[in-house]
Amino acid sequence: MASLFKDPAKLSAYRDRRFPGTQEEFEHALQTSVTVYIGNMSFYTTEEQVYELFTRAGEIKKIIMGLDKNSKTPCGFCFVLYYSREDTEDAVKYISGTILDDRPIRVDFDWGFQEGRQWGRGRSGGQAWTVLSVSIDMFQQFFPQNLLLWADSLIPQKFIRLFFFCHFPGFSDFLNKVIRRGGYGKLVQKELEAQRQLVDYGTGSLGSFPPIMPPQFGRQGGPGHGGSHRQGRDFHRKRFRDDDRHARGEPPKRAYEQEPRRNSDPESRPEKNPRFRESGDSDEEDDEKKGKA
């Protein structure tokens, strides 16, 4: 009877500007969607952590990490796709507002992932409102205890950031100075580096979402050309980018999505990310396969 207190039709206060349809279509999409949007994550949260938490609401079909347009590293949001609607609803009901990796995350129904939505929409490449301010992870290193208190009190991180932004307008400049001089920041970097790695989706032999990825010029360059805030964030990225692309001499990237053209008939292709693919549903060379064991 939750309906006594909640308008069940109102599933998300957030209206995606980029949804290509009417308000009704948008609401319908939300009501039937098996995708959730997860926001306010730490940049360091990995897919496996997301998997461990969200799998408790049901079997997961797919995880799509939100990436910074420029650096191709996680920037605090992701999408999780389930196989069933009930699981999706449970994820929203029971996980939103709880802590993942020391941060209260928000979980909302999403109208459905489409190619391109994994990129942060902020001007400097990250997720829009995150970019407004310096990364929370940064603060965590400087003010660990205060932050924990806040995290516990469930004040949206947004406000914490705003708070910092309003109260310490020169803070990011300060940060940059520290970083450049290799002061405390350097120590912090080192420690973080020892502890955690940021997955870099731009490198490695299987770039997961390269189709509309621009060539990664300038990745080897110094701290960015964006605003000073972004430098604060890039600062992390740089530390944890394991540049194996270089080491392994990866050839220039080609759009990975080109491949499906080879067997382009969508009907004949086996299901992607199946919960359990049908036994007959095997790949092309089925007929050549040996008989059943």
Added chain:
Amino acid sequence: MSSWRTLLLRIGNKCPEYGGSADVKEHIETCYGVVRRELEHSAGDISNFLIECAEGLPHKIPLLGTVIGLLNLENEDFVKGIVETTQTRFQEALDSGNCDRIRVLMRFLTALMCSKVLQPASLAVVFETLLSSAATTVDEEKGNPSWQARGDFFVTCILSCLPWGGSELAEQVPEEMERVMVGVEAYLSIRSHNADTGLSFFEEDDDLSAGEKDFLEDLWDRIKFLSSNGWKADSVPRPHLAFEAQLVGGKAHEFGPINAPEQPEPLSQLSGVTYGREKHNAELRYPQRIRRLNIFPTGKNEDMQPVDRFIVEEYLLDVLLFLNGCRKECASNMVGLPVPFRYEYLMAETLFAQLLLLPQPPFRPLYYTLVIMDLCKALPGAFPAVVAGAVRALFEKIADLDMECRNRLILWFSHHLSNFQFIWPWEEWAYVLDLPKWAPQRVFVQEVLEREVRLSYWEKIKQSIENTPALEELLPPKGSPNFKYSVEDGREKTEYHAISAELSNKVKGRATAREVITWIEETVLPAHGFESTLSVIVQTLLDIGSKSFTHLITVLERYGQVITRLCPDLDNQILLIAEVSSYWENSTQMTALAIDRMMGYRLLSNLAIIKWVFSPPNIEQFHISDRPWEILGNAISKTYNRMSDLRKEVVSLKKNVLVAEEAAARAKAELDAAESKLTLMNGEPVMGDNPVKMKRLKSHADKAKEEEESVRDSLDAKEALLARATVENEELFLALYKNFSNVLKERLPDASKAQTLRDLKSSTQADEMAVDTDQPSTMEVDDENGGTKKSQSNGESGSSNVYNIGEKEQWCLSTLGYIKSFSRQYASEVWSHIEKLDAEVLTQDVHPLFRRAVYSGLRRPIIELASE
């Protein structure tokens, strides 16, 4: 929301809508005053909303009942309408078996009776109707005792009403009341005791439960006590008493007759497979709501009468049920129940009892996790300590805790701690390090840490146990891959490293799966043989996909065929799993995840997974790690999920077929009608409507027919898939039970020596006396490790730092625990294949402990055991 709605919704809450007042009488007057004024314009809305509030906020029913009683003085017809609507809804709930609605509406009727809206005799008739239905059900000749769950449910509902209106009934219709009480007594004497076998939280209870009271017997005792106490219960507000003088002036309405649902078909036999299967189904439809956990000393609830406990549990369960999905409302209603005593212990116990409820709780464990977190925040001074107390109590008894419950506890605890900065007094549990590695407490700590690491990261968890550094020993390894053909660390390079590098380059160069297969078949396989080839190819592909879950999926999506080609049958698939397990030996999560996805892509069959889990290295882990069980559990649940997806799809397709059939028939009828119509065409009468319309109707009819056929085709296709999945499922369960039976046969002591779990446990001591087995005796532990004494004083109880069950026995206990747990979780599936299982696995010579584990998981009557 208009104000009368808010007032109804918030009645009884201390809130701004009521000016912050907590006086219930004032609330009722205010609310009544406002609602009365609105009656003229929105009677229909008010009536519906009142019933909705009663159904959704059952703990406010007495207040709502009183408001309705006052409205009855004002507008008889309006209230008559409410009574009639309630009756319709109640009948519908009975017909559809909607347990929650039946229960809550009966309480609502009771409150209406208290407010003089409903004639007491009418309520008594409802009770008697249900009572007689219940009595018929358990009658061996006229009824079907396998459906006792339904009879018990009805009688529970009747008894549940009495705290709310027993005193009024006894006063106003003493004869009818007496008849009901006698009827209940009689029902209790003919039904059979409902043993908790297979569903109790603690293993030892299974042996004892025969002598204990079951839920209904216990409730009956509480109600009898209440009755002897003049029907006074502190936890039930009686707001109508304050308005008694006015209310008596109202007209009491009659409640039309209701019909109990039809009796199930009688059974020819009172035992055997059919009986067991029906009993299983009945218990699924009419589940017992709660099973008491009893983890706190009884003194914690001393202010309460016996019946108060039942009432508070009802309130809490109703809040959990109806306010699911509304975090704030749920938490504030949980802490704000209308009772005059503290109940945090009872609240914690009820929550844990739900979290651990077998076979499954009404909601996902995740929900209770959230509620517990919210309550810890809502009552920061009181609740966290109670939760910690519950954890300690459960930890003390972890060796006896049911396997399924233990697993839920591990998941809950790790998740809970992850929301509270991983703070826990680990030093209390440091003594587990002195226990043998199979001691359940030690394994529990190890598995909690494993889950914590998965939710967070290794260093963080290491930091969280800083004040008990010894526990680091129980941390999982850092989860990095173990790549045999890594070129980075300057190890000696073999020819396999070269192959690996070549494959890596091919992948980077976007070679197709077919190209890779050709390369393997022409170059690698002939030169290196199957096993080496498999190892290098699989390890390299895993390494390419090792960065994240998505990388793994991408590589499987692209190069799955390579693996299929290499591992077409069960035996090579087992080697494949071994390779996965070796690559990810440092990360249980990634091992399980990779195997799970490979099964999804059918690179691995579930049978291969079972066979691998029951291979010697894994069997050795059964009692000391959850790793093999997680993988086994995933394989079964994936198969099962697929089945339930297919079943749902078939059901919805069947509906679509009906719709399409109707549409086709309608279109056909329209066409026929038009064809048979005479139309004047150019002055001539011709058969058929005008040609344009005819053409349209024709094409419409054809399309509808086509649509019907296509839906029917897809239904046929799905049904074929379902049939195939059912066969697969049967194979899976047969293989599972055969493997269990075999491994247990090799390890269980002779059946003549171990008939019960207690025999099994006590056989340890005997063993120890006879031979000095490989497990060190407790004395030796003390000698080697001076820390024992210290940790003993650290541990609060101090009683637990000796674990005297031997390794072999613990292995058997853990394995039997999992058999029971799997059987219970998939009981419906197992029941549907039971004949085959009986014939092939559960034969005469099967070990009694194995049989017992399976039977109790299925809640299959033990009578059959005795007769054999």
